[in-house]
Amino acid sequence: QQQVKQSPQSLIVQKGGISIINCAYENTAFDYFPWYQQFPGKGPALLIAIRPDVSEKKEGRFTISFNKSAKQFSLHIMDSQPGDSATYFCAASTYNTDKLIFGTGTRLQVFP
Amino acid sequence: DAGVIQSPRHEVTEMGQEVTLRCKPISGHNSLFWYRQTMMRGLELLIYFNNNVPIDDSGMPEDRFSAKMPNASFSTLKIQPSEPRDSAVYFCASRPTTGGAGTQYFGPGTRLLVL
Numbered sequence: 001q002q003q004v005k006q007s008p009q010s011l012i013v014q015k016g017g018i019s020i021i022n023c024a025y026e027n028t029a030f031d032y033f034p035w036y037q038q039f040p041g042k043g044p045a046l047l048i049a050i051r052p053d054v055s056e057k058k059e060g061r062f063t064i065s066f067n068k069s070a071k072q073f074s075l076h077i078m079d080s081q082p083g084d085s086a087t088y089f090c091a092a093s094t095y096n097t098d099k100l101i102f103g104t105g106t107r108l109q110v111f112p
Numbered sequence: 113d114a115g116v117i118q119s120p121r122h123e124v125t126e127m128g129q130e131v132t133l134r135c136k137p138i139s140g141h142n143s144l145f146w147y148r149q150t151m152m153r154g155l156e157l158l159i160y161f162n163n164n165v166p167i168d169d170s171g172m173p174e175d176r177f178s179a180k181m182p183n184a185s186f187s188t189l190k191i192q193p194s195e196p197r198d199s200a201v202y203f204c205a206s207r208p209t210t211g212g213a214g215t216q217y218f219g220p221g222t223r224l225l226v227l
Contacts, residue, residue, distance in 0.1 A: 100157070
């Protein structure tokens with residue numbers, strides 16, 4: 001019940017295309033859903049996060065869509081760029097705790 | 113403003129040797145986390161501290177692993193004795209007092225290879 005399932009494992013997108021990464025969870029106590037971006041040789045960095053009281057959050061080319069009833073959330077990267085090539089992790093937690101449960105990661109490659 | 117600092121960045125050691133990884137969290141952050149990342153298991157939380165006190169060490173794989181946080185600006189993760197299966201990238205992260213669990217700031221990691 002503590003797991004966060006992430007798909008796909010890897011994704012190849014052409015420059016200008018839309019990248020979509022999906023995550024699902026079981027624990028209904030989760031109420032905070034961040035996405036992290038990790039470049040090779042670097043630590044993960046917080047990209048964008050959402051709480052379940054909204055269905056969508058947008059920051060620039062990055063959008064989180066959240067479906068509370070389905071217990072699913074997804075990251076959309078619009079107009080994908082080669083510089084977006086990285087590994088993306090979804091995660092979940094309860095807001096007032098410290099533990100983050102990470103998904104297994106998606107390696108995104110954007111080709112020019 | 114300096115981020116989370118980890119040392120060493122790379123460590124190569126032989127099986128059976130003691131390994132000590134070090135972390136300096138961002139000043140003013142009161143929570144500190146140690147993670148391990150491998151291809152097979154992804155990102156695993158090993159242990160975390162609040163105000164220098166260990167809160168949850170359920171992710172520590174076995175007694176060979178230990179972590180300490182003697183003060184707010186320093187933490188260590190020790191593996192004794194090390195084994196080849198401990199080869200991984202170890203990350204330290206810190207979190208400010210305000211903000212939820214998602215606002216963790218990761219260091220650059222220590223890449224450990226045990227031969």
